[in-house]
Amino acid sequence: MKSESELEQILTKGEFAVTSECGPPRGADAEVIRKKGELLKGFVDGVNVTDNQTSVVRMSSISSCVILKGLGLNPIMQMVTRDRNRIAIQSDILGAAALGINNILCLTGDHQKFGDHASAKNVFDMDSIQLVQTVKLMRDEGKFLGGEELKGSPKMFIGAAANPFADPFEIRVPRLAKKVAAGVDFIQTQCIYNLPKFEKWMKLVRDRGLHERVHILGGVTPFKSVGMANYMKKSVPGMDVPDELIERMKAAPKEKKAEEGINICIETIQRLREIEGIHGVHVMAIEWEEMVSEIVKRAGLFPRPHIEG
Amino acid sequence: MIVAERKPLEQISSMIESNSKVLIVGCGECVTVCSAGGKKEVDILASALNMIRSKEGKPIEIRQETLERQCDAEYLEQLRGFIGEYEVVISMACGAGVQFMAEKYKNSLVLPALNTKFIGVTEEQGVWSERCHACGDCKLHLTGGVCPIARCSKSLLNGPCGGSTNGKCEISPEVVCGWQLIIERLSDLGQLEKYEEIIPINDWSTNRDGGPRKVVREDLRL
Amino acid sequence: MNYPPNVKIIKVPCTGKVDVIHLLQAFERGADGVYIAGCLEGDCHFLRGNLRAKKRMEYTKRLLDEIGIGGERLQMYNMSAAQGPRFAEVAREMTERIMTLGPNPIRAKNRES
Numbered sequence: 194m195k196s197e198s199e200l201e202q203i204l205t206k207g208e209f210a211v212t213s214e215c216g217p218p219r220g221a222d223a224e225v226i227r228k229k230g231e232l233l234k235g236f237v238d239g240v241n242v243t244d245n246q247t248s249v250v251r252m253s254s255i256s257s258c259v260i261l262k263g264l265g266l267n268p269i270m271q272m273v274t275r276d277r278n279r280i281a282i283q284s285d286i287l288g289a290a291a292l293g294i295n296n297i298l299c300l301t302g303d304h305q306k307f308g309d310h311a312s313a314k315n316v317f318d319m320d321s322i323q324l325v326q327t328v329k330l331m332r333d334e335g336k337f338l339g340g341e342e343l344k345g346s347p348k349m350f351i352g353a354a355a356n357p358f359a360d361p362f363e364i365r366v367p368r369l370a371k372k373v374a375a376g377v378d379f380i381q382t383q384c385i386y387n388l389p390k391f392e393k394w395m396k397l398v399r400d401r402g403l404h405e406r407v408h409i410l411g412g413v414t415p416f417k418s419v420g421m422a423n424y425m426k427k428s429v430p431g432m433d434v435p436d437e438l439i440e441r442m443k444a445a446p447k448e449k450k451a452e453e454g455i456n457i458c459i460e461t462i463q464r465l466r467e468i469e470g471i472h473g474v475h476v477m478a479i480e481w482e483e484m485v486s487e488i489v490k491r492a493g494l495f496p497r498p499h500i501e502g
Numbered sequence: 503m504i505v506a507e508r509k510p511l512e513q514i515s516s517m518i519e520s521n522s523k524v525l526i527v528g529c530g531e532c533v534t535v536c537s538a539g540g541k542k543e544v545d546i547l548a549s550a551l552n553m554i555r556s557k558e559g560k561p562i563e564i565r566q567e568t569l570e571r572q573c574d575a576e577y578l579e580q581l582r583g584f585i586g587e588y589e590v591v592i593s594m595a596c597g598a599g600v601q602f603m604a605e606k607y608k609n610s611l612v613l614p615a616l617n618t619k620f621i622g623v624t625e626e627q628g629v630w631s632e633r634c635h636a637c638g639d640c641k642l643h644l645t646g647g648v649c650p651i652a653r654c655s656k657s658l659l660n661g662p663c664g665g666s667t668n669g670k671c672e673i674s675p676e677v678v679c680g681w682q683l684i685i686e687r688l689s690d691l692g693q694l695e696k697y698e699e700i701i702p703i704n705d706w707s708t709n710r711d712g713g714p715r716k717v718v719r720e721d722l723r724l
Numbered sequence: 725m726n727y728p729p730n731v732k733i734i735k736v737p738c739t740g741k742v743d744v745i746h747l748l749q750a751f752e753r754g755a756d757g758v759y760i761a762g763c764l765e766g767d768c769h770f771l772r773g774n775l776r777a778k779k780r781m782e783y784t785k786r787l788l789d790e791i792g793i794g795g796e797r798l799q800m801y802n803m804s805a806a807q808g809p810r811f812a813e814v815a816r817e818m819t820e821r822i823m824t825l826g827p828n829p830i831r832a833k834n835r836e837s
Contacts, residue, residue, distance in 0.1 A: 275656070279703065301663045304655055306673045315656070322660040323703040338703065359664040364685055367698050371660060375700060383664070430667040511790040542745065546787070549748040553791045556752075556830040 195332065195378065198295040198350035199267050200239040204379065204408045208498050209466060210473030212269060212381065212410060213485050214241040215261075217252035226257045230264045232482045236489040237266075238497055239296055241381070241475070244271040248308025255285055258294045269352065270294050273302025278318040279327070279338055286331060290347030298352040298381065299324040322375045325353055329376035351376060355409075356383040357394035359431035366397045373407050380407055381475040384414040386425075386457075387433040388464055395468055404470030411465040412475045415484060416454035419443050455488060462492040503532035503623075504596045505630040506539065506616040508547070515554050517613045518590055522561070524551070525588040526615070527581065527603070528568035529595035536630050539594030539616050541568040547594065547615060572599025578606045585610055621652075638708030638715065644701060646687030651704075653680030659701040727815035739763070739800075740773020747784040751793055754831045757822035760800040761814065767804065774802065793829060797822065 194201055203210050213233050218225035226242075233240055240261055244254040258268035270289050277285065286297070301321045305313045319327065328351050330336050335346040353372045357365050369380065385391045391411070398404050416422040419442045426434035438457060445453035458476075465471050474492075478484050489495050508514075518524055526544050534540030548564045555562040565588065569577040572595035581603075585591060590611045593600040597618040604612040620632035635652040641659075642649060651657045655673050661681035665672030669682040688694050706712065736742060739762035750758045760781055762774035778800055785795030799818060803810045 301656060301658065303665065304673050317656045317658065318706065319703045320656070320658040320660050321663075322700060326700070327703070354664070356664040360662070360666045360669060360679070361682060361685060363689075364662075364694075364697060367694075371698055371700055374698070430665050430672050511787070542743075545745045546748060549745065549752050550787060550791050553748070553752050553793060553830055557792050 196295050196348040196350040198239075198348075200269070200296055201350040201378065203238050203498055204472055206498075207472075209494065210238045210408070210410060211236065211476065211489055211494050211497065212239040212241060212473065213237045213476045213478065213482070214243065215257075215482055216243045216246060216479075217254065217257040219249070219251055221252065223252075223260050226252070226260045227264060229482050230261045230266050233485055234264060234266055236486045236495060236497065237476075238473075239267045239269045241269045241271055241298060244273045244300070244302070245276060245308070246271075247303050248275065248305040248310065248313075250309060255289050255292070255294065258289065259292050262293050267296065268294055269296035269298050271298045271300055272324065273300045274317055274319050274321060274324055275302030275305065276313075276316055278316055282319070282324065283327065283331065283337055286328060286347050286349070287343070287345075290349060291345075295348055296350045296352065297328055298354065299328065299377070300354055321353060322371055325351055325372060325375040325377050333376075350378050352379045352381060353377045354383065355380045356431045357385075357391055358383060358387065358433040365394060366401065366403070369398060369403055369407075370401060373403055377407055379472075380409045382409065382412045383431060384412040384425075384477055385461060385465070386438055387435050388461065390433060392468060395470055399470050408472040409470055410473035410475045411461075411468075411471050412477060413458050413461050413465070414477045414479065415451075415458035415481065415488065416442055417451055417481060418454070419450060422454075455484060455491075458488055459492050462488070462494075503535055503621070504598075504618060505536045505620055505622045505632075506533050506596050506618045507536075508538055508543065508594075508616055509614070511547075511550055511554065514547070514592065514613075514615055515551060518551075518562075518592070521589045523563045523587070523589050524592060525565045525567065525581075525585060525590075526592045527572070527594065528566075529570075529572045529593075529599050530568055531571040533594060533596060533616065535624065537628075539596075544568055544594055547592070571595070572603055575602075575606060578603055581607070635709070637704075637706075638712075639705060641701070644696070644699075645684045646691055646693065646696075648680060648683045648687055650680055650684060650701075653678075653683065655680075659704060727812045728819045730819060731815045738768065738770045738773035739777035740768070740770055742777050742780065744780050744784050744787070747781065747798060748787065751788065751797070751828060751830070754828060756828045756831070757797045757799075757818060757825070759798070759814070759818045761811065762800060762802055764802045764804055794825065797825060797828070 215229040242254045242257045245251055254270050258270045261268045299321045305311055305315060327338055328349055332346050332349055335343055337343055355369050422439050422442045425432050442450060442453055462474050465474055476485050476488055526548055528539050528541050528544035530540060544566045548566050569580060571577055585607055590613060592613050592615050593603050594615045600612055600614045621634040621636060622630050622632045625631055632652055637651050650659055654661050655671050656663060662679055666679035666682060669679055671677040671679045688696055739760050742760055747758055760777050762777050768774045781798060781800045785798050788795040788798060801814045
């Protein structure tokens with residue numbers, strides 16, 4: 194084991210893992226995070242906590258992770274490189290580890306233009322791949338980026354994101370290869386709607402043997418409404434929503450639209466379980482965290498394996 | 503070259519509200535090429551300020567000059583004979599020129615007429631865009647001749663980020679994705695395998711982050 | 725061909741020769757209105773001279789708005805050299821427009837002081 198992470202244990206054992214996500218509040222009220230955590234407890238092996246997602250200021254990921262840890266969940270701290278330089282990043286990694294957080298998802302981060310502080314300075318001292326390298330260096334070699342030794346290495350399970358649907362397609366697998374070479378342990382993909390395209394990407398991934406070097410979790414997000422499906426199709430970069438799914442949502446009777454969204458999500462999970470190289474699913478139920486339990490149950494993934502010790 | 507743009511007339515005019523004798527100095531190099539601060543633009547600014555002040559009933563006396571450039575002392579010297587007669591000097595040079603003039607003429611109040619934007623190129627007449635960030639440690643040999651620091655909105659050294667759509671950056675459809683360009687170039691050059699080489703974390707100390715920079719060539723100093 | 729006596733003609737070999745500074749200085753020296761009469765688009769003897777004039781005129785309009793004189797005092801009309809009556813019509817139209825707008829605010833101010 195590289196880390197002290199339960200998620201790592203579950204994946205190493207060959208169990209199909211389930212992770213989910215929650216966003217911290219736009220204020221200092223810890224109760225908001227606690228409530229979300231309670232909805233997920235027992236249904237997931239790990240919970241991502243976003244880091245000022247879309248550049249909108251929220252309670253910090255590290256603090257929200259600590260709150261969730263207190264509830265008995267396994268937080269996965271998301272860290273973007275947009276807002277902090279290498280000094281702050283290494284410092285936060287040490288702090289997070291000291292507070293018992295042992296999963297980290299290394300991300301670049303949306304440009305600050307999207308958020309509520311578009312005039313802010315753009316840090317990006319490093320990118321997501323260099324962040325993966327940084328955590329690995331601290332964990333496995335016990336060193337800081339400057340080369341000095343650190344005392345008490347952070348035993349973190351290192352994750353990163355992958356988007357098989359983003360431009361340009363030709364480097365989507367080389368990009369994953371780069372992250373694997375940098376030392377990533379697990380990958381969560383962008384939400385999957387176009388299964389044939391995803392299967393094509395996975396085939397290329399397997400051709401290079403990458404699926405044996407990293408645990409890939411397929412991302413899924415249920416549609417709440419036709420509007421949401423359309424929005425994701427047209428307005429979210431790097432998202433591929435096939436027309437048939439929009440048609441299915443439209444065809445569903447008015448009161449049953451959300452249910453159809455969940456159905457599509459569960460079908461996707463079932464198909465993902467059959468793909469060689471997929472070791473888990475990452476359920477992103479944005480502002481719909483209460484549905485995660487139902488999705489996990491109906492997909493046949495409940496109860497979650499319990500790790501002793 | 504350095505690309506700049508004239509500040510709004512209102513801002514320039516409010517800088518000289520209480521002055522009635524003004525010298526406007528243009529620059530014959532970069533800002534002439536990007537039509538921001540050359541002789542033509544000096545004349546236009548003078549005419550505009552004249553009209554603004556006439557309309558307010560507060561006439562202004564303006565002298566117009568344009569130097570070869572304002573980043574070299576020998577050209578700035580040409581003003582020495584008369585700069586003292588003016589309450590205020592509006593420099594239409596880039597930020598470097600404005601400051602140098604102020605350094606050479608400590609008793610003159612030198613005001614900037616332009617907003618200096620970036621180091622860039624003329625894509626076509628009337629369109630200039632950024633190419634170089636002056637990071638001090640050029641990496642163009644690693645990325646097919648396209649700069650990841652200047653042309654990627656996040657200055658990623660191992661991009662792209664996944665936010666691009668149809669080769670355009672997530673921040674705007676008007677901005678091309680720098681990494682898309684790099685990949686295309688590497689592909690055209692038959693060097694796509696270079697893409698998988700991880701470029702290590704950058705040394706930003708050669709950038710402005712390390713402090714104001716200086717280059718000294720002892721062999722050239724007399 | 726009759727056109728209002730308040731119209732002063734400045735001849736140029738092509739409207740492409742007209743630049744922003746010429747337009748500004750006309751107003752600076754007291755003109756109440758300025759218009760450019762150029763060839764029909766597509767008929768420019770020098771190919772795009774009249775298009776350059778159009779762009780420069782549009783830019784100057786914005787400057788005139790910033791200055792506070794008003795861009796509507798500046799216009800461009802296209803006509804062929806053979807369209808004498810059109811020339812007169814334009815001169816009348818422009819004159820009426822300027823009469824409605826009143827004198828150049830600079831001139832008005834100078835007269836006050």
